[in-house]
Amino acid sequence: MKNTFKLLALMAIAFIVTACIPKKNDTVTLSSEQPQIQMAAEETQTPMEAEIQPQQISDLPKVMYVNSVDGLRGRVEPSTNSDIVKTLPYGQRIVVAEKSSTPVTIDGITDYWCKIAHQEGWLFGGYLSTNLPSNVPFIIGLWEQGRNIFNFTPSYDYRVGQKESSWFDIGKWELNGNTLTLTQTSDGWEDISNAESVETVVSIINENNINFMYGGNQYNLIRSDYPYTFY
16 A cells, blocks of 8 residues: 555656646747837937938929028038038028938037039028028019919019020019019110119919019919029
């Protein structure tokens, strides 16, 4: 009888030991702490990487306006150490053709360098805006009706012509209230001396739609996103 009990006890111990040994095909359950490790890795991004993403090339070319009251310097290369090629006035319409691959911080503003289309020069994007500044004359910018274009610059120059054409009426503009005064100085071929000024009343539909008479014709114009700047 004693031998029988001993045998049963040994068999029970062997069963317990065998059950505790892990099998080769046992599956391992992932720790619930693993997602926390992934979140910690994401938190190591710098503020610039987390908050600022490069704009896609499909956004370009893009019409923008100088939004610095003091004007904006254009440089040969995208660097504040590069030579200045021009200074564009407040409200100047430009077309961005290219952007730098990474943003920079200047004057506490983080943005990209922007290459001007059809001209030499890089501008810091922190001083460019997609809309015309609200405190400059509303008429500044490029306007169109079909192929007809009217360009009014912050330097009070204007050009009137057609897209894809090298011919323009050129002159000076002045705006008093809604009265636009145009003084033509060239017909595109030769200068005009003692030119008379012509007044026309501008009707404002909204910030992107105006109409007025010019050369005996009525023009209903929209603010243009035509991506060229040689006008």
